[in-house]
Amino acid sequence: MKPAEHVAAFGTTDGELRVGGMPLTRLAARVGSTPFFAYDRAQLDARVERLRAALPQRVELSFAMKANPMPAIVQHLARRVDRIDVASGLEMQAALDTEIRPERVSFAGPGKTPAEIRQAVAAGIIVEIESTTELRRVLAAGDDLGMTPRVAIRVNPDFAVKGSGMRMGGGPQQFGIDAEQVPDVLREYAGSGMDLLGFHVFAGSQNLNAEIIAEAQRRTVDLVTDLAAGLAGPLRYLNLGGGFGIPYTERDRPLDLDAVAASLHNLVDGQIAQRFPEASPVIELGRYLVGESGVYVTRVVDRKVSRGKTFLVVDGGMHHQLAASGNFGQAIRRNYPLVVGNRADAAGDQGVNVVGCLCTPLDLLGDDVELPPADIDDLIVIFQAGAYGLTASPTAFLGHPVPAEVLV
Ligand SMILES: *Cc1c(COP(=O)(O)O)cnc(C)c1O
16 A cells, blocks of 8 residues: 555645544644654544454454553453453453453463463453463462363464464464364363363464465364364354454555455354354454554654765654564565655655664665655654554663653
């Protein structure tokens, strides 16, 4: 998608980008300092509504809050989704502070400490088991607390999903229990004092190919159908993962949600309805829920020409928005969509480099981007900043102040 398409999604007023209904310079004045992250409530809501309209009614939406744990966002989404997935003790507390009930919070991720597991068991949330060590810790915590832990087994599938920005299943993994080991684990731990609800299969992240996502969902249901034969009771939890990607670069096309949904309707009405009448399938999403609603806004503090190349130096950078610099696991660095936000309607006329204020060449936010003439005090806006922004960036690097975050 081109930057102009992102501008159109937010809208403009007198040539200025509008975020949360406000022209950018007014929003910047209200926040009081740059850089900052702003998340647009209306866009968040529109995304949830779009998903609800497309996906089968029986499908439950879970928010993977590591994508954006800002408390206002978590509270806002908690009123709109069915579940929250957390990945640490702190995230668990934030989720438990919302109106989502504990039994609708799941805790995934490798390396859960005994203390975190105990906290999760005590709260009654679903612990998604990544190893037999975790299983033993959960059982010990249940014994100790006199409670029956609620558990799902995260399965490392015996298939890999192509086209994911980050692969998290198939082959050797730190995530989940290998599919071929699960039957033995179920036998060994049968009757061991936990409430084993079902399975979670998360194969990968940032996938823009609907057919590959649909195929992964079909194979996941096949896999769970095999594994569920080893459960004492009916399957009650079927977390199909997610992996829905968003278009970060000009080459990326948005995911065809309707194509994913059509395949999921078939699965839900067919195999899932027949085999798992007591399980609500869960789709777990991070960036697809929040990523496109957010912008990172940073101010030009210097403009210089070096051997014919114009550099706009901004007061933000990779210490806040690491992904936009291409250093968040990307194999190839490509520009994130970026505009001069207080002149969002103007056409680009020259290729400039937008660089952050860190003393490293890695701090490159825009490499030869076509921007309208821009100077000191102009506001540079980077789109697709609603997920894996502030909390996925090395904020302490060089000791600059932490930016504000606002939900508008
Ligand atoms: C990170 C993660 C997600 C969210 O991934 P997105 O690409 O942001 O949708 C979902 N589920 C699990 C288990 C994760 O680890």
